Amino acid sequence: MILVTLGTQDQKFYRLLDALENSNIKDKIIVQAGGSSDYQSKKMEIFRFIDYKEMEKYIDDADLIITHGGTGSIIMPLQKGKKVIACARLEKYGEHINDHQKELVSVFAEEGYILEFNDGDDIDELIKKSKSFKPKKYVSNTENFIKNLKSIIDE
Numbered sequence: 001m002i003l004v005t006l007g008t009q010d011q012k013f014y015r016l017l018d019a020l021e022n023s024n025i026k027d028k029i030i031v032q033a034g035g036s037s038d039y040q041s042k043k044m045e046i047f048r049f050i051d052y053k054e055m056e057k058y059i060d061d062a063d064l065i066i067t068h069g070g071t072g073s074i075i076m077p078l079q080k081g082k083k084v085i086a087c088a089r090l091e092k093y094g095e096h097i098n099d100h101q102k103e104l105v106s107v108f109a110e111e112g113y114i115l116e117f118n119d120g121d122d123i124d125e126l127i128k129k130s131k132s133f134k135p136k137k138y139v140s141n142t143e144n145f146i147k148n149l150k151s152i153i154d155e
Helices: 014-021 052-061 071-079 100-110 123-130 142-154
Strands: 002-005 029-032 044-047 064-068 084-087
Touching: 002 014, 002 052, 014 029, 014 044, 014 064, 014 084, 029 052, 052 071, 064 071, 071 084, 071 100, 084 100, 084 123
Parallel strands: 002 029, 002 064, 029 044, 064 084
Antiparallel strands: none
């Protein structure tokens, strides 16, 4: 099963959904599409929102996560050892208010955590590549960050 997460933004993200709809994917595809999405599909089961516990279960059950470039949408699957393909929402298509997701997705991809889907890429080829992709293990830096912040505050 492939889980697709598009976040909760008001902007539609049909560019990624179109790529999936026109792909050769035969797996079951579950999509969390966000509040403004009215996308119709013959091959994807689309929900506007999925509650947190159900989303966790879908992530656990998924063979692959395909997501927008939201930090939480990338990190949670990585923490669970999942393979992730991410596609940044872009301002030029009205998918977001700026291109910060492009920077985030590019860094995660360059560091070896995820695969990046860009305009012009073949989603079928990327999914095929994901089968042999060995993502770098994600280790949170939150504890160190909190410890350093506390020491700064204590000074």
